[in-house]
Amino acid sequence: MDFKEASLRERKIYYHEEWKEKDVPDFIVERITEREFAFDHDGNGYNDRYKGFENVDLFSDFLIKNFPYAVCTSVSYYSKPKNREDWKGAELVFDIDAKxxxxxxxxxxxxxxxxxxLSEAKEIVLKIRDAMIGDLGIKRLVLVYSGRGYHLRVVDKEVLPLERRSEILEYVTGSKRPKDLFLSHGYPAVYRKMFVMTFNKMNEKDLPFSKNIVDTLLAEKESIISKLNTYHADFLDIKGIGDKTKNEFLGHIERINASLVDGKVTVDVKRILRLPSTLHSKVSMKCVEIKNIENFDPLKQAVPKFVFERKD
Ligand SMILES: [Zn+2]
Structure with a gap:
């Protein structure tokens, strides 16, 4: 896969031959009149904004007529979406971009x-999903392949009115040190899981410490992880690693974990987000709602047909 940009002709083929109205997810169709729609018609940004549609048929007509470069909707609901007036709540969203x-x-x-x-981005979204469901009791969430990563969109009624969203972000990404690192459940367990996931992937270039320290941390990686997983408070007691370095090392991983999700998207309820079923023209992939994440392979399920018909 070379993730090449889609041409105007390919966009037209996609919306005329492949896109189907039924692929617009239920959670969008249900309250379609309350969403703001935004269109990028030529790859220069979402210049056509504050659009509203009375029903999905009218939206469908618009797509077939315009075959836009990109399509987004608001994560918020409004009584008057064209003016973004009378806010009715917003999905809680997490945006994990592999790039x-x-x-x-x-x-x-x-x-x-x-x-x-892309598969590492999927691992992250699965961890966040597990924390949302297992720890925070979320019942209705939708996973979406965005074209270059994943969106997790929570549409539970209880969540929609939430105004302060940054604490949830910290919780599910494990980016704040817990008071007691070794409680078996709850946030400390999330923190440990996220720490292990990130540290596992790290090599020399990811550790901003002196060579000796980096070598030691990498040589001891397996032992650190296994001790942490088995509740050993001395998991970082290693010769040559002082308290200051320990603290900096944990802080470094916490900052990386905080950056796994684009926090601006979660916190800002005015955001627009790519609409599942539409085309991510920059990389010629489909944005799709994922029904079965365990078996989901973007290179099989999110590649539009025209990509296979390319001659060059
Ligand atoms: Zn890569």
């Missing part, structure tokens, strides 16, 4: 994605 992951085990250049980092 923005600071620690990844592939050789992707900045701003690029490959099969490997």
């Amino acid at each position: 923005d992951l600071t620690v990844k085990s592939c050789d992707c250049k900045e701003g690029h994605v490959c099969e490997k980092c």
Whole structure:
């Protein structure tokens, strides 16, 4: 897969031959009149904003007529979406973009994605999903392949009115040190899982310490992880690693974990988010709602047909 940009002709083929109205997810159709829609018609940004549709048929007509470069909807609901007036709540969303992951085990250049980092993004979204369901009691959430990563969208009624969202973000990414690291359940367990996931992927380039310290941390990686997993408070008691370094090391991983999710998207309820079923033209992939994440493979389920018909 070379993730090449889609041409105007390919966009037209996609919306005329492949896109189906029934692929617009239920959670969008249900309250379609309360969403703001935004369109990027030529790849230069979402210049066509504050649009509303009375029903999904009218939206469908618009797509088939315009085959836009990109389509988003608001995560918020409004009585008058065209004016963004009378806010009715917003989905709680987490945006994990494979291209923005600071620690990844592939050789992707900045701003690029490959099969490997896409699968690392999937691992992150699954961990967040587990914490949302298991710890926070979320019942209705939707997973979406965004075209270059994953969106997790919570549509529980209780969550929609939430105004302060940054604590939830800290919780599910394990980016704040818990008071007691070794409680078996709750936040400390999330913190430990996220720590292990990130540390596991790290190599020399990801650790901003002196060579001796980096070598020691990497040599002891397995032992650190296994001690942490088995509740050993001395998991970082290693010769050559002082308290200051320990603290900096934990802080470093916490900052990386905080960056796994684009926090601005979670916190800002005015955001717009790519609409599942539409085309991510920059990389020629479909944004799709995922029904079965365990078996989901973006290179099989999110590649539009026109990509296979390309001659070059
Ligand atoms: Zn990659």
